Amino acid sequence: MEINSFIKQFEDTIADLPPDSIRPETDFKNLQQWDSLAMLSLLAKLDSEYNVTLTAEELNSCNNVMELYELVESKTQ
Amino acid sequence: MRALIKAISYYLPAGELTNEDINRDFPEWSIEKIADKTGVFSRHIADANVCSSDLGIESAKKLFEEHNINKSEIDFILFCTQSPDYFFPASACIIQDKLGIPTTAGALDFNLGCSGFVYGLGLAKGLIESGEAKNVLLITADTFSKVMHPKDKSVRTIIGDGAASTLISASETGSLGPFIFGTDGKGAEKLILKAGGFRLPKSDETGVDKVDEFGNITNENSMYMNGAEVFNFTLKTVPELVNNLFAKSGLSDEQIDLYIFHQANKYILDLVRKKLKLPEEKFYIFISNCGNTVSSTIPIALWNAIKERKVKAGSRIMVVGFGVGLSWAAGIVNI
Numbered sequence: 001m002e003i004n005s006f007i008k009q010f011e012d013t014i015a016d017l018p019p020d021s022i023r024p025e026t027d028f029k030n031l032q033q034w035d036s037l038a039m040l041s042l043l044a045k046l047d048s049e050y051n052v053t054l055t056a057e058e059l060n061s062c063n064n065v066m067e068l069y070e071l072v073e074s075k076t077q
Numbered sequence: 078m079r080a081l082i083k084a085i086s087y088y089l090p091a092g093e094l095t096n097e098d099i100n101r102d103f104p105e106w107s108i109e110k111i112a113d114k115t116g117v118f119s120r121h122i123a124d125a126n127v128c129s130s131d132l133g134i135e136s137a138k139k140l141f142e143e144h145n146i147n148k149s150e151i152d153f154i155l156f157c158t159q160s161p162d163y164f165f166p167a168s169a170c171i172i173q174d175k176l177g178i179p180t181t182a183g184a185l186d187f188n189l190g191c192s193g194f195v196y197g198l199g200l201a202k203g204l205i206e207s208g209e210a211k212n213v214l215l216i217t218a219d220t221f222s223k224v225m226h227p228k229d230k231s232v233r234t235i236i237g238d239g240a241a242s243t244l245i246s247a248s249e250t251g252s253l254g255p256f257i258f259g260t261d262g263k264g265a266e267k268l269i270l271k272a273g274g275f276r277l278p279k280s281d282e283t284g285v286d287k288v289d290e291f292g293n294i295t296n297e298n299s300m301y302m303n304g305a306e307v308f309n310f311t312l313k314t315v316p317e318l319v320n321n322l323f324a325k326s327g328l329s330d331e332q333i334d335l336y337i338f339h340q341a342n343k344y345i346l347d348l349v350r351k352k353l354k355l356p357e358e359k360f361y362i363f364i365s366n367c368g369n370t371v372s373s374t375i376p377i378a379l380w381n382a383i384k385e386r387k388v389k390a391g392s393r394i395m396v397v398g399f400g401v402g403l404s405w406a407a408g409i410v411n412i
Contacts, residue, residue: 015110029290035105036231036291036304037114043305044348047312056305060290 006069013045014038024066050076080205080213081251082198082412084144085380087241088136089121089367094222094233103230111234116343120237120368122222129160130168132240133218134175140214140242148176151244153210154184155200157193157217157372159270159401160224161186172216183210190268191339191400193217193372194243195408198396199256201245215243217372221300224270226286228294231304235342237368241376256408257322259314264403267306272297307400308345315349315399322395322407330355333409334392335382339399340364340374361387372398379410388412 007022016033028034039059046052052075062068096108096118112118123132133156141148156169169184178184189196194217201213218240225232245253272283283297295301315338323329336359338346343364350360363378370377375396382388392412399405 036289036293037110039291039305040308040344043308044312048348048351053309053313055309056303059305 003066003069006072007065009045009049010042010065013041015041022065024064024069026065027063028065028068029060046072052076078206078208078247079249079251080202080245080253081248082243082253082410083246083248084140084146084244085241085376085383086136086140086143087239087373087377087380088132088139089237089239089370090123090127090132092122092124093119094122094237095119099230099234102227102233106230106234114342114344115235115368116346116362116364117235117237117368118365120235121239123220123238125223127220128162128168129158129218129220129240130156130162130172130175132220132238133158133168133216133242134172136218136240136242137172137176137214137216140244144244146244148178151178151212151214152182153201153204153213154178154182155197155213155215156184156186157189157197157215158186158219159188159190159371160218160220161188169216178214189402189404190219190371191341191369191374192398192402192404192406194241194375195256195396195398195406196258196404197243197372198245198253198408198410199258199406202253202256205245205247211247213245215245217241217243217376219371219373221371224298224300226295226299228286229299231291231293232300232302235369237370239367239370239373239377241370241373241380243376252409252411254408255322255325256406257318257325259318259405261310261403264306264310266301267303267310267403268301268401270300310403311341311345311399312348312352314403314405315397316352318399318405318407319353319395319397322397322409326409328393328409332393333359333395335388335394336360336397337375337378337382337394338397339369340378341369341400371400383412
């Protein structure tokens with residue numbers, strides 16, 4: 001896994017997100033499209049793609065997409 | 078003597094809450110998005126003065142009528158609800174009187190939500206196969222609309238009111254089970270109506286609104302659902318439960334005619350089905366015009382599957398319930 005493909009998956013998962021709108025430093029929780037359904041979509045994606053289960057607390061502890069990527073990566077190892 | 082599901086009917090109150098109505102309250106969620114993510118187009122809502130027991134009674138009257146059931150033969154009432162009329166007596170006692178079921182019948186309430194129907198089947202089987210009852214009337218009913226905060230879209234988009242009546246009778250043939258049950262009370266606060274009982278009586282404080290990070294507003298007098306945690310619980314527990322039931326029953330996918338899971342919402346059902354690699358054509362969904370009716374989703378779906386001839390006499394169905402408690406149960410049903 002590397003950050004660019006992770007970002008691509010993130011963009012595909014969250015509804016109504018314009019392509020190429022996400023950067024590693026994006027604070028995804030402040031995105032207009034980030035709502036409870038977006039969160040569930042992301043949790044489902046991480047479960048099916050990486051077999052990683054995150055709690056809402058863990059997800060909320062991430063300040064940006066890079067930190068989320070690192071958290072997911074640490075759990076896949 | 079074996080236990081067999083003999084008849085099912087259900088009742089939905091006339092009032093409706095459509096996606097157009099929800100969109101008016103929450104313009105940030107389009108009508109299409111609500112339908113696409115939840116699978117629900119409309120939910121039924123009971124009038125303010127109509128209680129779960131009233132819905133349950135209507136469903137039982139339909140059962141007697143549609144299936145030509147003689148109510149004097151009912152010797153046990155199991156009423157599954159999370160919204161009883163009173164703390165006591167049990168609503169099942171009131172239902173016995175209003176339905177004119179003989180005073181020789183046993184009657185009790187049990188408090189479970191989305192796992193309740195499968196638990197009720199297990200209890201009915203126990204009563205019948207031990208010889209203590211011959212005709213068990215299992216009524217599932219809830220009116221969560223009364224305890225949903227009007228500004229909490231996380232629950233208002235998916236949950237509707239409704240009731241179902243299922244008659245389980247002693248039979249020479251047929252079979253009900255095996256079942257698997259499970260409980261994790263550590264998750265009690267993930268799905269809870271906190272205030273109004275003895276632990277936390279209603280007060281000015283419990284009525285204070287709180288906003289979550291997504292702008293959903295609720296308070297302790299209203300139901301609360303931690304969406305992410307319930308979601309994670311479902312994705313973890315339900316596949317294990319289904320696989321354990323395959324192992325316990327000695328059955329494989331080819332021997333199951335239809336799967337009817339608790340109709341939580343279409344989104345989570347699709348995910349669970351994909352995770353279990355169950356064939357889509359055998360995975361029954363019935364949610365679009367009633368939403369998640371808590372303990373009644375499985376009997377409502379089962380009755381529609383029978384009416385649509387997806388299943389017929391002799392078919393083998395896996396039923397799976399999961400939710401508030403946290404509580405879960407799965408079983409094999411022959412009809």
